[in-house]
Amino acid sequence: MVMKVEELGEIGLIERITKKFQVDKQLITVGAGEDDCAVIDIDKAKGGYRYLLVTTDALQESTHFPPGITPFQMGWSAVAVNLSDIAAMGARPFAFTIAMGIPARTETSFIDELTTGIEECASAYNTAVVGGDITRSNELILTGTCLGFANNPVMRAGAKVGDLLCVTGSLGNAALAVKAINNELKLSKRVEEIVKKALFQPQPRVNEGIVIANSGVATAMIDISDGLALSLAEIAKSSNAGAELYEDNVPVLSEEIRREECSELSTRELRELAFYYGGDYELLFTIELGALENEALMQKLRKEVNMSIIGKVVPPEEGIYFKKDEEKEKMEIKGYQHF
Amino acid sequence: MVMKVEELGEIGLIERITKKFQVDKQLITVGAGEDDCAVIDIDKAKGGYRYLLVTTDALQESTHFPPGITPFQMGWSAVAVNLSDIAAMGARPFAFTIAMGIPARTETSFIDELTTGIEECASAYNTAVVGGDITRSNELILTGTCLGFANNPVMRAGAKVGDLLCVTGSLGNAALAVKAINNELKLSKRVEEIVKKALFQPQPRVNEGIVIANSGVATAMIDISDGLALSLAEIAKSSNAGAELYEDNVPVLSEEIRREECSELSTRELRELAFYYGGDYELLFTIELGALENEALMQKLRKEVNMSIIGKVVPPEEGIYFKKDEEKEKMEIKGYQHF
Secondary structure (H helix, E strand, C coil): CCCEHHHHCHHHHHHHHHCCCCCCCCCEEECCCCCCCEEEEHHHHHCCCCEEEEEEEEEEHHHHCCCCCCHHHHHHHHHHHHHHHHHCCCCEEEEEEEEEEECCCCEHHHHHHHHHHHHHHHHHCCCEEEEEEEEECCCCEEEEEEEEEECCCCCCCCCCCCCEEEECCCECHHHHHHHHHCCCCCCCHHHHHHHHHHHHCCCCCHHHHHHHHHCCCEEEEEECCCCHHHHHHHHHHHHCCEEEECHHHCCECCHHHHHHHHCCCCHHHHHHHHHCCCCCCCEEEEECHHHHHCHHHHHHHHHHHCCEEEEEEECHHHCEEEEECCEEEECCCCCCCCC | CCCEHHHHCHHHHHHHHHCCCCCCCCCEEECCCCCCCEEEEHHHHHCCCCEEEEEEEEEEHHHHCCCCCCHHHHHHHHHHHHHHHHHCCCCEEEEEEEEEEECCCCEHHHHHHHHHHHHHHHHHCCCEEEEEEEEECCCCEEEEEEEEEECCCCCCCCCCCCCEEEECCCECHHHHHHHHHCCCCCCCHHHHHHHHHHHHCCCCCHHHHHHHHHCCCEEEEEECCCCHHHHHHHHHHHHCCEEEECHHHCCECCHHHHHHHHCCCCHHHHHHHHHCCCCCCCEEEEECHHHHHCHHHHHHHHHHHCCEEEEEEECHHHCEEEEECCEEEECCCCCCCCC
């Protein structure tokens, strides 16, 4: 039998949701749905960390959820986008709250899948869902807030001239999915499944961020969810720097689909995928040039964070440009913007 | 010249908003708009407190904002409702994040007033706005998250049989404003201004909550933003208790308008105002019966938190009822619910 949330009522809905979110009572004295606030035993929870980090990010149906995404994946994404901001400073996430605007005619089974997605993503990254809010709204809107800890949070502002510009993983899978959904290109069934998973259920680079922060050589970091070009521009602006890019070093599309797809795409299309779309939840970071001499560290970064070196930091007056042979071409600053 | 946020662009909008939110750099290393997360020096910020509290609450135009409310008051309210949850556990608020869903055609002057309201409410309660998010949405939606500290957070679940049931301040001003807006009654200009201010710009009882928590005699606490009846039912359920209410002791309407208004309202109407409307941001709490013997403490509570004793806690099987002379009348459990 199909049941709508308006039939369940607010108290029933809160009970149904909060029973999914179990917490470690040693650290979290009061969890979701139990009281006016969540209560965290802060000294126990933080361990030896010095800094508390806070970030908030909202997703709403009409703007952020591509056609074909499941309720589970919507919930997963609402957590993942926030975890990605925690990852982008090299911090360890520990607690999460979720405010949900829910249309009255939403089916309760939809809410069950959505909250399972929230719980599974949080659990996958050792993060407790400690609280939230529900309101009635015209469209689904999920606003997450994530708390984390760090000793040496990596800022956007620390890049120095001469530093190496690096990314984790590969770029453009999510963009390829967007193009397929928009019928701009046709993919094999296998590739379509892989890229849609990247778009619908992003994997925040939490462990990678911690490894990068702990390396001792990272000078700046940001996630590239709004596209590599915009994120690079952000680091450049915050650090008062420019950037020289080696386009051939940029890892476009994940290895498992690279050969199958890249052959059909022009250089310009590959650049579009890697630089000018959002949806990749990789990290862009800079490391000291001297790190190159520490072979053990370089191997660790290549292996544990799938690091690629894609350029170097240059003086601000040079701007941001692609360099090939002796040619320089200015990078356009565009990507995903809400307004 | 009128300018819309869509003309300003996302980066311009973020700059315009975040420059309003200045923070104490001794405690908050990274504030709003500076990086992926806010960064708080947690040991410095928490001082001697043991517990970190987190709460999140969303307001949206169609559901929560009554006609006549100003953009300043919308922003103020988005902070106040979250501070009220912090107050309801007797905690000290210290940091706040705000995720804003903004329609593209919103005027930038509206955003300026809105963010001034956010900043002024946060400042009034020594709370720093440390971060946020903006997205484009169909209607205005403001999701706040507030962090606070406490040593002895007062839960909903601690009320014991025999405890006294108390409220801060007076109840029903906001309800009276709702009735006036709905043309259910006609108010004098003076009264209308007073009650609309209560509805549009609520004062969270932060200091009162701290005094109550520090009194050492508080056993349970909740805010009554969804109405006294629902909040009382929550305390009763969490504490496995019932309640006996002395209706004549319930302070209906603030002193400055009580005489003018109460004469025209029936007992039933007064009860409606005090029990079954939301919008009052007072605190409902229980204290140990023995507190009555400590005259100095009782005076302090009457003076500093405007305490009224409105009933007592009884065994759960008795339920919640009004008692007058020897008559008992069951209290209805209704109020403001979203679904």
